[in-house]
Amino acid sequence: MLCDDIVHAELVGVMKLAIVGGGLGGCALAIAAAQRGISSVIVEKDPGWTPLSSGIFLYANGLDSVRKLGALDDVLANGWSSTDGKNIYYDQNGDVIAETHYPTSMPGVIPPIVGIMRSALHKALAARVKDLGVRVIIGREVTRFHDSGTGPVDFELSDGQSETCDVLVGADGIRSSFRRALFGPIEPEFTGFGTWRSLHEKPKDLNAKIMMMGVGKRLGIMPLSDTMMYIYATTNEPDNPRYPRELMPSIMQEKLKEFGGPATNLLPQIKDPEAVFYTAVEEVALGLPWAKGRVVLIGDAAHASTPYMGQGGAMALEDGLILAEMLAASGANPETLLAFGERRYERCKFVQRVSRSVGDKGGLESAADCQQRNINLRESGQQDVDNFYKRMFAGN
Numbered sequence: 001m002l003c004d005d006i007v008h009a010e011l012v013g014v015m016k017l018a019i020v021g022g023g024l025g026g027c028a029l030a031i032a033a034a035q036r037g038i039s040s041v042i043v044e045k046d047p048g049w050t051p052l053s054s055g056i057f058l059y060a061n062g063l064d065s066v067r068k069l070g071a072l073d074d075v076l077a078n079g080w081s082s083t084d085g086k087n088i089y090y091d092q093n094g095d096v097i098a099e100t101h102y103p104t105s106m107p108g109v110i111p112p113i114v115g116i117m118r119s120a121l122h123k124a125l126a127a128r129v130k131d132l133g134v135r136v137i138i139g140r141e142v143t144r145f146h147d148s149g150t151g152p153v154d155f156e157l158s159d160g161q162s163e164t165c166d167v168l169v170g171a172d173g174i175r176s177s178f179r180r181a182l183f184g185p186i187e188p189e190f191t192g193f194g195t196w197r198s199l200h201e202k203p204k205d206l207n208a209k210i211m212m213m214g215v216g217k218r219l220g221i222m223p224l225s226d227t228m229m230y231i232y233a234t235t236n237e238p239d240n241p242r243y244p245r246e247l248m249p250s251i252m253q254e255k256l257k258e259f260g261g262p263a264t265n266l267l268p269q270i271k272d273p274e275a276v277f278y279t280a281v282e283e284v285a286l287g288l289p290w291a292k293g294r295v296v297l298i299g300d301a302a303h304a305s306t307p308y309m310g311q312g313g314a315m316a317l318e319d320g321l322i323l324a325e326m327l328a329a330s331g332a333n334p335e336t337l338l339a340f341g342e343r344r345y346e347r348c349k350f351v352q353r354v355s356r357s358v359g360d361k362g363g364l365e366s367a368a369d370c371q372q373r374n375i376n377l378r379e380s381g382q383q384d385v386d387n388f389y390k391r392m393f394a395g396n
Contacts, residue, residue: 021171025299027125028320034132036328047139054197055224060104061392062314074124080223085112092214094261147293166332176301188282194237199275202229218362248276290341303348308358
């Protein structure tokens with residue numbers, strides 16, 4: 001399905017974007033730009049152009065962006081869809097705390113939740129990029145750029161090739177070199193948490209998203225397709241350690257050993273280092289502006305969030321769609337790029353605040369505090385979900 005409000009090429013002339021980074025935000029921008037007749041090139045440093053990770057969950061607002069980009073059918077075919085949005089909370093012993101349901105904005109069209117391998121989501125978006133004839137340069141980086149402020153931006157690739165564009169977009173992730181070039185040493189902030197992920201075969205009877213709340217940690221069990229699922233866990237890691245890859249399975253098992261119930265049969269399966277991923281949880285706290293001249297940041301480069309609300313990918317997809325919309329409507333000029341950041345800032349900060357709050361509750365280390373948290377989940381968990389998605393569905 002294509003977006004209904006495509007703006008044709010004659011409205012934007014020969015505008016050209018250079019997008020540095022071919023992740024979710026970069027692909028979304030390239031697709032949305034092509035739908036509006038805007039030319040773009042993606043520069044991706046990974047020669048394989050394949051994300052190294054396990055899974056991702058998309059909720060209804062993120063899935064609406066996927067629909068507008070024309071990739072929803074592919075995502076639904078390759079992921080796991082929840083028709084009722086059910087999320088079951090357990091304590092670490094496997095006793096049910098509460099059950100909540102995520103909403104959808106388009107019943108019968110968009111499911112409330114889809115779990116999918118991140119590589120499968122990327123493949124669906126990359127296919128749309130290629131179908132639309134977007135040029136993609138892989139295995140190279142932008143090593144230099146010059147923005148005169150009054151004309152095209154000149155940039156040079158790591159192979160010495162020089163090019164120009166009307167807008168240069170830094171979609172190069174949480175450790176963005178473009179953020180440093182534009183605004184100085186604004187580095188990701190470590191939050192004190194780490195995330196663990198492991199891939200598993202999906203039990204046939206797993207038909208809901210599960211979240212287990214422990215003391216100082218939590219563990220999610222999340223389907224990704226008809227045959228695959230992953231464990232997603234967060235632990236308090238105040239010293240920001242680095243774990244050897246070959247030891248990650250045994251460390252992950254040890255850290256999560258107190259979880260029973262739905263996790264009982266899954267934890268012993270954590271054996272293959274290639275199927276286990278650990279990352280420190282970081283945020284990017286970049287204030288406005290997100291642009292300087294004709295260079296602009298999107299996605300994690302501008303507003304990387306903690307993962308607890310599953311909205312980081314959704315915000316990057318929205319960034320791409322909205323920036324393309326604004327460029328088509330107002331042209332490739334510094335004012336448009338500044339206005340893009342102003343339009344997106346409060347929404348992205350809201351997601352960061354809520355996600356960080358949820359993460360902090362999951363990291364509570366006092367048994368009494370955890371007991372009160374679980375009581376609050378029973379009493380107001382569904383209302384909290386409804387209030388959050390009411391704002392998510394309200395627009396950008």
